[in-house]
Amino acid sequence: MTHDPHDLAGAYALDALPDTERRRFQRHLPGCQACADEVTGLRETTARLALAASRRPPPALRDRVLAEIGRTRQSPPRLTRRLPPAPGRGLSWLAAAACLLLALAGGITAARFQGDAERARDLNRRIAAVMTAPDARSSTARTQDGATVTVVSSRSLDEAVITTSRLKRLPAAKTYQLWFLAASAAPRPGGVLRPPADRPSRPIIASGLGNARQIAMTVEPAGGSARPSTDPFLTLPLA
Structure with a gap:
């Protein structure tokens, strides 16, 4: 832990501080214009570097990922103890309903993943195009x-x-x-x-x-x- 909050600006800009240091720096930041300017400049520079270094993924990667989602079965969680025996058949319809809900949720999640990935890719492409345009x-x-x-x-x-x-x-x-x-x-x-x-x-x-x-x-x-x-x-x- 550093004792001078001015030394934390770089790590704070990169969101690399532990909770205690981050809260301490956030209390310091409103009263220190120098740190505020440094954090703003570092964040803007980091964003520019990230965009400049970004690479567009191969076009076939999306199809491979979505194909794997459709045919890959998730592993069940590892149990640390044995489950108690089922109390009887009275709850079997609850188990079936739970399985149905999980299946529906999985399908909705996959569809949302595909839509979100498309939107994120389009947004990143447009941002990178503006940032690197000759007349930017x-x-x-x-x-x-x-x-x-x-x-x-x-x-x-x-x-x-x-x-x-x-x-x-x-x-x-x-x-x-x-x-x-x-x-x-x-x-x-x-x-x-x-x-x-x-x-x-x-x-x-x-x-x-x-x-x-x-x-x-x-x-x-x-x-x-x-x-x-x-x-x-x-x-x-x-x-």
Whole structure:
């Protein structure tokens, strides 16, 4: 255990601290701007390095994984003691019902796995394309309470990747909303997000830059609004 919390910024940014050290650093972080800046920079750099080093899996890998799921039987859990004898036939229908439910749940899980894998792969591909685009431009802005929002945009791909860090938690009836701003047009919705308060948000994709030159963020009712109901608390330039 280190006695200087300033030495924990790197490990905290990588989520590599044990619970005690992590809580200690989180208590230190709001009062130390230097550590806050270092953590933000390290997390952004880590995300860029991860995307730059990522490799697309072979196309046949998905088919092999799904095929194995369909024909591989799960091993039963190893018992540490003998089960008591069955009390009689009265519970046999419960066992049958339980088996049926497990079979149905397994089928639903496999279907969801396939859908989630497809969506995750598509999202990762789009994020990597924006981050590595020749015309990609990155900009970061900080709010008055120390939160940061980073936008990487590509005009050629007509998309932007947005990440946030330390945005304050909103009540359930509110959400953050992105807006595309152009010189001679009304703000256009760019998506809603509810990032976690204690760690960076997952990157999201905002499509349809059009002629917008800025992206702004407001607080709106849950589900978003057709037009901003509050003034933007943060504005960033786009590529």
